[in-house]
Amino acid sequence: MEDKILLRYIDVPHIEKIEVYQKHDGYQGLAKSLKQHKPDEIIEIVKASGLRGRGGAGFPAGLKWSFVPKDSGKPVYLCCNADEGEPGTFKDRLLMEKNPHQLIEGIAITAYAVNCHTAYIYIRGEFCQAKNVLEQAIAEAYQNNYLGKNILKQGFHLDLSLHPGAGSYIAGEETGLLESLEGKRAEPRLKPPFPASVGLFKGPTVINNVETLSNIPHIIMRGAEWFKGFGTEKSTGTKLFCLSGHINKPGVYELPMGIPLKKLIYNYGGGIIGGRKLKAVIPGGSSTPVLTAKQAEDVLMDFESLQAAGSMLGSAGVIVMDETTCMVDALANLTRFYAHESCGQCTPCREGVSWMAKILRRIEDGKGLEGDLELLLDICDNISFKTLCPMGDAAIGPVVSFIAKFRSEFEDHIRQGRCPIEKDKSIKVRG
Amino acid sequence: MAVKFSAPVEREFKEILSRYPHKEAALLPVLHLAQREFGVLSDEVLEQVAGLMDLPLSRVKGVVSFYTLFNTREVGRYVIRVCHTLSCALNGAEQVIEHIKNRLHIEVGETTPDKKFTLLECECLGSCNTAPVMQINDRYYENMTLEQVDQILDSLE
Ligand SMILES: Cc1cc2nc3c(=O)[nH]c(=O)nc-3n(C[C@H](O)[C@H](O)[C@H](O)COP(=O)(O)O)c2cc1C
Ligand code: SF4
Ligand code: FES
Numbered sequence: 181m182e183d184k185i186l187l188r189y190i191d192v193p194h195i196e197k198i199e200v201y202q203k204h205d206g207y208q209g210l211a212k213s214l215k216q217h218k219p220d221e222i223i224e225i226v227k228a229s230g231l232r233g234r235g236g237a238g239f240p241a242g243l244k245w246s247f248v249p250k251d252s253g254k255p256v257y258l259c260c261n262a263d264e265g266e267p268g269t270f271k272d273r274l275l276m277e278k279n280p281h282q283l284i285e286g287i288a289i290t291a292y293a294v295n296c297h298t299a300y301i302y303i304r305g306e307f308c309q310a311k312n313v314l315e316q317a318i319a320e321a322y323q324n325n326y327l328g329k330n331i332l333k334q335g336f337h338l339d340l341s342l343h344p345g346a347g348s349y350i351a352g353e354e355t356g357l358l359e360s361l362e363g364k365r366a367e368p369r370l371k372p373p374f375p376a377s378v379g380l381f382k383g384p385t386v387i388n389n390v391e392t393l394s395n396i397p398h399i400i401m402r403g404a405e406w407f408k409g410f411g412t413e414k415s416t417g418t419k420l421f422c423l424s425g426h427i428n429k430p431g432v433y434e435l436p437m438g439i440p441l442k443k444l445i446y447n448y449g450g451g452i453i454g455g456r457k458l459k460a461v462i463p464g465g466s467s468t469p470v471l472t473a474k475q476a477e478d479v480l481m482d483f484e485s486l487q488a489a490g491s492m493l494g495s496a497g498v499i500v501m502d503e504t505t506c507m508v509d510a511l512a513n514l515t516r517f518y519a520h521e522s523c524g525q526c527t528p529c530r531e532g533v534s535w536m537a538k539i540l541r542r543i544e545d546g547k548g549l550e551g552d553l554e555l556l557l558d559i560c561d562n563i564s565f566k567t568l569c570p571m572g573d574a575a576i577g578p579v580v581s582f583i584a585k586f587r588s589e590f591e592d593h594i595r596q597g598r599c600p601i602e603k604d605k606s607i608k609v610r611g
Numbered sequence: 612m613a614v615k616f617s618a619p620v621e622r623e624f625k626e627i628l629s630r631y632p633h634k635e636a637a638l639l640p641v642l643h644l645a646q647r648e649f650g651v652l653s654d655e656v657l658e659q660v661a662g663l664m665d666l667p668l669s670r671v672k673g674v675v676s677f678y679t680l681f682n683t684r685e686v687g688r689y690v691i692r693v694c695h696t697l698s699c700a701l702n703g704a705e706q707v708i709e710h711i712k713n714r715l716h717i718e719v720g721e722t723t724p725d726k727k728f729t730l731l732e733c734e735c736l737g738s739c740n741t742a743p744v745m746q747i748n749d750r751y752y753e754n755m756t757l758e759q760v761d762q763i764l765d766s767l768e
């Protein structure tokens with residue numbers, strides 16, 4: 181059995197062009213959907229496949245679609261979340277730059293399934309290359325009647341456009357995204373109501389990640405059982421794992437869910453730069469709790485296993501840190517990121533995360549005070565579950581886990597009044 | 612000074628509006644368009660945009676200030692954004708920033724006196740596998756070494 185789904189054709193020259201994509205089964209899944217299936221059947225197939233969202237939360241895709249009311253009388257919208265901003269994550273950009281039609285086909289099938297006629301791809305403003313490729317691909321899809329009116333003469337119509345973001349991590353949170361798409365500041369909305377009932381322009385709205393949607397054509401073509409042949413019982417399919425940090429061969433690796441982290445790092449990633457020792461791994465993007473080298477020994481990369489290990493699969497952005505990494509410095513870096521990206525609506529997130537960033541920087545600079553760790557954990561406590569959107573909790577995940585697992589390193593900084601780690605900050609040139 | 616879209620940009624503007632059921636949803640793409648046309652989203656430009664979009668100026672300014680890619684102050688012809696988030700930091704981003712500062716004799720956030728370069732730090736560019744990464748205007752520069760940074764800056768007119 182071949183082991184790739186999404187990246188199977190990634191190296192085919194010009195797969196971004198519609199003629200080439202068509203020669204590789206392109207748009208067969210859309211044709212099959214429109215000609216052989218009712219919308220509800222598509223939802224049932226995707227439910228049966230066990231496909232879970234690839235944007236971070238892992239919510240079952242088919243189930244999400246089934247929440248869209250059938251008789252609201254309002255237009256249904258579909259938004260593809262292409263805002264990819266979680267540090268350590270860089271898979272959606274690859275999918276869009278290399279195989280844009282796979283995504284467009286997934287969007288068209290999904291739109292058909294939820295009775296949507298207007299879809300948007302909310303794309304990160306910085307992704308200029310991906311924007312150009314997608315724009316071209318969308319135009320080709322219209323010319324070939326995979327988008328537009330009466331698609332493939334089956335009476336279904338769909339308009340798809342790109343909506344560029346303008347630099348904001350929180351616009352990746354689904355309700356922040358909706359606000360941004362409505363021409364506003366990307367300030368997340370209080371839920372409920374959930375977007376499936378009241379979303380974009382107050383209509384029922386489905387929001388899915390690029391990788392989630394790119395899986396759809398394959399599931400329709402090959403069936404739910406085939407898809408379930410990849411991965412584990414509850415985390416089906418393959419996953420695009422993003423490897424970065426102190427690793428010899430960083431990159432995107434498509435592998436079945438449930439692959440051992442150790443195998444990912446050493447067999448695929450070529451091990452740690454300079455043959456150094458592993459210190460810590462962030463397994464699922466910057467918001468997910470850090471794992472120690474010991475935990476990394478035997479953890480498996482799927483939703484359940486990482487949860488059992490006290491972390492999360494998140495967006496599968498694996499950040500590898502070697503023995504020269506200062507954990508205080510690393511955490512200060514991440515916390516600064518969250519402080520910078522807070523939208524400012526909730527006081528605990530706006531003020532608390534900025535304080536934490538300042539305290540961590542002061543500890544790293546050797547000016548930490550006795551009691552700073554308790555203070556940090558207290559601030560975390562005051563943020564936890566007390567904010568409007570999950571970003572508050574995303575920001576404290578690293579703080580709590582770094583302190584729990586590397587506490588002595590933080591204490592050494594405070595006690596010695598300096599950073600005791602001999603860091604290697606040189607530019608790593610890989611062989 | 613009155614600012615106005617040229618005829619081709621006006622057409623592009625209309626095309627953008629046609630993608631949305633509500634006019635104000637087009638605000639972000641229209642601001643991108645205005646920035647591409649006029650370089651900076653000055654008060655005059657924002658007034659023009661607010662007029663075209665039937666929105667109060669304060670509403671437009673509120674949006675502009677929220678997003679990092681909109682420039683309300685003058686920037687150089689080349690805006691350099693060096694990623695300094697974790698994966699890039701682990702791979703030497705700090706050195707890249709120091710190097711550029713020394714070479715251009717400016718601090719982060721500043722523009723060279725000849726208005727050629729503006730240096731900024733930015734958060735994760737979604738290219739952590741090719742750290743350290745920087746973006747200059749629309750283009751990414753990946754896997755940088757200090758020699759390459761020099762070559763890149765030399766090659767820009
Ligand atoms: C702070 C924050 C940032 C997020 N950023 C992204 C993002 O960049 N891309 C993405 O697909 N999902 C992101 N998400 C998750 C989305 O809110 C949403 O769950 C997802 O787009 C749903 O798609 P999926 O079910 O296909 O994963 C983010 C969530 C939070 C709380
Ligand atoms: S938790 Fe933070 S990012 Fe989310 S709405 Fe509140 S202030 Fe904004
Ligand atoms: S951390 Fe620099 S591109 Fe992601």
